[in-house]
Amino acid sequence: MEERxxxxxxxxxxxxxxxxxxxxxxxxxxxxxxxxxxLGTFFPKLALYDNPELLSFFSWLIPVWLLVxxxxxxxxxxxxxxxxxxxxxxxxxxxxxxxxxxxxxxLEATDEKKVVAVVxxxxxxxxxxxxxxxxxxxxxxVGTAALAVICFVSYIIAHRxxxxxxxxxxxxx
Numbered sequence: 481m482e483e484r485x486x487x488x489x490x491x492x493x494x495x496x497x498x499x500x501x502x503x504x505x506x507x508x509x510x511x512x513x514x515x516x517x518x519l520g521t522f523f524p525k526l527a528l529y530d531n532p533e534l535l536s537f538f539s540w541l542i543p544v545w546l547l548v549x550x551x552x553x554x555x556x557x558x559x560x561x562x563x564x565x566x567x568x569x570x571x572x573x574x575x576x577x578x579x580x581x582x583x584x585x586x587l588e589a590t591d592e593k594k595v596v597a598v599v600x601x602x603x604x605x606x607x608x609x610x611x612x613x614x615x616x617x618x619x620x621x622v623g624t625a626a627l628a629v630i631c632f633v634s635y636i637i638a639h640r641x642x643x644x645x646x647x648x649x650x651x652x653x
Contacts (some may be wrong), residue, residue: 489565493572500576501551503543508604511539536607543605544627548634555638559646569635577628584620 490635498570515538519527551569558564586599600607600616613619 488563489568492568493575496550496572497579499575500543500547500580503546504580504605507539507542507546508601510520510542511535512601515539533608533611536604540605540608540623540627544630547631551631551635552638555635556642559639559642564639566632566639570632573628573632577624581620581624584617596602611635 512535516528516535519526519535519538526534528538554569555564583599583602586595590596599619603616603620603623604618609619609622609626610621
């Protein structure tokens, strides 16, 4: 039975790893195209064409919203089926964030403008943190860490909420 739980944890980790990357790439593309066009057209006072930090913040909210929704759903299912394991979720989030953050070191290894531009665009959703520090290593780390912490906190809060909800339903029925 323990092998099955380990396999389930590994599969859960790979699924969350892939979703983290896909959601961030989706947010980067969506933020640079749709948000810029839609919000920039309907809300010209935001000046998104002149303010890439604000556009980046809106693009950062997309993975936050999607991943929080995902981790709340995970917490609900884990609570219902007795699979709640915050340690495994934290480890998966840390490894995923570290793997997502790792390409930033390409900036130190190369001076090619093409590679630097690609790496900076990869961390576009964290560019809003460049107001704190213009170094891509810093703003990528802050944006990625904030996303991982928000996901983990949402998992814990949702678990407590659903634990209480399931206990109330059992007491009633």
